[in-house]
Amino acid sequence: MSGAAAARGLQALRATSISLAAIALALAASAVLILLAGADPVAAYWALLQGAVGDGFALGNTLARTTPLIFTGLAVAFAFRCNLLNIGAEGQLYAGALASVVIGIYLTGLPSVLHIALSIAGGFLAGAAWGGLAGYLRAARGINEIISTIMLNFVAIFFVSYLVHGPLAEPPGFFHQTAMVAETARLPVIYPKSDLSVAIFLAVAVALLTAYVLWRTPFGLKLRAVGESTGTARFSGVPVNRYVFGAMSVSGGLAGLAGTTEMIGGQYRLLDFFSPGYGFDGIAVAFLGRSDPIGVVFAAFLFAALRVGANHMQRTTGLPTSLILVIQGMVILFILGVAVLEWYRRRQRG
């Protein structure tokens, strides 16, 4: 055990150091941009830090924002371990949110624990169905999952939009939103001033569970085998198509949980376009976390901190919040740079 763990640990350490180096480089490069914009990078980054984790309120906001990013990051990472690119976390998030909200509003009279559990299960299953659909198309019809998940995003987002404009609109229907979920379906709040609920613990627990599934179960081993080499998996008797379907389903389910926790962990009702792109940020989070569930947790926190801190930075230094997008983009670019370098070195050796 200790040997395997040590080896994994070493690998993780290497991966982590690459990600950290990329972050440092991105911050350094952005500092140049800040200078060019005529501001003081040290002051700007200090404001960013203050805004993200400076006090309880800031930290609460950052953690609240971390939660959905953990789920969508896990979703993308999980599929990627099977060599599938799930661009559809956003749509799966909407599917999960829809199911959870419906259960939360209409399935009343249950004990809270059961109501919450059902809402979570519903969100997972709805996301899994939405992801599984892309998985089925890929496995049975050979349709590229990148394309299908992108298109299914639109279907999910606009289907929800249609629902909140009509069938599910809260009476009398002036606002394009659903009613609030019942009290019994809401997750306990940790820090009332921000939207921080126990969902963050759920997210971390699910990350640990995901890591366990990937590295400590036959399902995870075979799923990763399919991701590494379909040929080897197939010749070893792994039913590749079933695993492709399974991986996309679980991935969708994880993204669905992001919708669930948004609904029963703070927003309590479904609005048009309620997600600020958590599903798409999940791609970057998974990438920065190197498709490692634990790495995803930290990457999600970092991205959340950047987003939350950006407002404070804008207020105190006048720098636009879009600078954060630049930093995020550069982090990804630098990681890509390292990946390309590694690939090139391997090729030279091989």
Add this chain to the structure above:
Amino acid sequence: MPLLRMERITKTFPGVVANDRIDLAVDRGEIHALLGENGSGKTTLMNALYGLHRPDSGRILLDGAEVRFSSPMDAIAAGIGMVHQHFMLVPPLTVVENIVLGLKTANAPRSPLLDLRTAAARVRELAATYGLDIDTGAQIWQLPVGAQQRVEILKALYRDADLLILDEPTAVLAPSEVRHLIGVLRGLAASGKAVIFISHKLNEVMEVADRISVLRGGRLAGTVAAAETDPAELARLMVGRDIVPPRRREGRAGDPVLRIEALRVRDDRGLRAVDVVGFSLSSGEILGIAGVDGNGQKELTEAIAGVRAIESGALDLTGLAPSRGERFRNIGHVTEDRHHTGLLMSFPLWENLALKSSDRPPFGSPLWLRVDAMRRATARAIETFSIRAQGPDSPVSALSGGNQQKLVLARELGLRPRLLLAAQPTRGLDVGATEYIHQRLLAARDEGMAILLVSTELDEVLALSDRVLVMYEGRAMGLVDAGEATRETVGMMMAGMERHEAAVQGGT
């Protein structure tokens, strides 16, 4: 004065000294063989000569004058031609088009136009002179590998090569084609050209070469005249010790494990690749399948393994495949391409070893892996199969080819399958690893395993098999008992002759 002299050529790659102070001299009219195991540095040395990369140190002299090539174009201009291990032809172009491709002036020095007719005439003339039978108008993809190789040789001759390098030219040929190629090379030498012939097969080199330079681990182990040496000495030079041929004990075949009748299988392109009348394989028996690469052996094994659909016919696995999962556990499969169908290259050894049995004791259960048990089992396999690895946790990609193959064998034999499919089990391996794998296969057979051995190396098939089935264009040309299988008969069957014809021609 020799035509070519290479002096103290050294070439290092990150972490390897591929060539270490190698001297080589080749005369006009000589066939000079370069013999050595895989990875001993033969290709690297020739690439240095051909201008593909520059040696770190050392000199190359042509006719006594030092030359420095910065690209193959320089080498070609100096009269050097090279036929690579992997051909460099453009499949949709015709033979002539390929031959003139890249020449500034295809024939007439000043004509701006491409005169393919004159070029074709000259190609035909060259072909006739050296016995390189070819259809100049055919497109490359239509031609069998043997003919493609002739195109490569013609390409070099068309550029007036005085020195022709052939890198492992016989690897893709049937024995009869090898004989033909040897005839061609003799003709070239007789006309005054020098030939460097790369190979790792002793018999071949003895037959074709005037002199033989042997490389071992990047160094020159010695240069000997073919007339004054024997295979045993060459083997010693090549490996650094005596090699013992595998010893096959008399065996008793048991009950049939696999029966095949009128089996037809299609390849990836949908063309019929296998059309075999029938055979059976019993426990305690090695059935060798001989044949040149690409004659349906791959599709046949894959159909038996259950990873390729059969078109028609009967494949009776005598109860080995009650379910999909059982099938993969009861049939061991050393696949032809260990990188793409055998191993998970970036995964640790133990995960590779556990792959086929991760969801049942002793390695696991449906819900979790028993990592400790797996790592211990891997450590034992490392020991028993003498796999050179740091430990169960190191990635497979860190192992050499031979050790990777041992790991595959350890996994497949570890399942104690009743039937083992061994496809090219020693391809690309050094002599030591090859010996070891042969011993393991024979031991498994003595313990009652049924083994289907697919190999393009005729010597390997003959040394290990109890019976030999020869495949040609998807059909079985005949089944021969080990006692009656000679190089000659089996070789002729590999070229498409039925068994009785081959027996007559081979004089057996």
